[in-house]
Amino acid sequence: MNPPRIEPLSPPYTPELDALLARMTPPGAPSILALFRVMAHNPELAARATGWGGYLLGRKATLTLRDREVVIDRVCALCGAAYEWGVHVAAFAEAAGFSPRETAAIADPHADPAVLGARDRLLVRLVDELHVTSHVGDALWEELAAEWSPAQLVELLMLAGWYRAISYVCNAARVPPEPWAARWAHA
Structure with missing residues (x-):
């Protein structure tokens, strides 16, 4: 390291x-x-x-813990931010109800998305599209708008962007891992 x-x-x-x-x-x-x-x-x-x-x-956020953590974990994984991914998995994966297979599928862009429920797969698609294009296509947006309110959609977008910024800091500054944090298999 x-x-x-x-x-x-x-x-x-x-x-x-x-x-x-x-x-x-x-x-x-x-x-x-x-x-x-x-x-x-x-x-x-x-x-x-x-x-x-x-x-x-916090408690005033409009997203569920699970929705939030799917987005955070996927953003951090796509950015290669092992530090932040590990902190979030250790601190929140169990409370969010993630199985080890779901945690692995969220972290690995090559994993079979069928392991995840439909709602989680939508969030993964959102993060993947934002990560690659910085946009959301009309078809995906319609699916998202059927599940989340406008306030929640804004929060999802800001959440993804915030954790991309956090990933930049973690990676570029080379923040050392927390001893208690989760480690991913591809780290």
């Missing part, structure tokens, strides 16, 4: 940075994530990103 290009910050932290990292860290997390400690090199950006990320992962 290549060394990090941006080392995660380590304690001792200034009181301001300690407060920011505390806001960024979800309750029950085993430690402050390396990604957050990398983002904290730019505290103003990290503070503002916390609001957006907090909404997408």
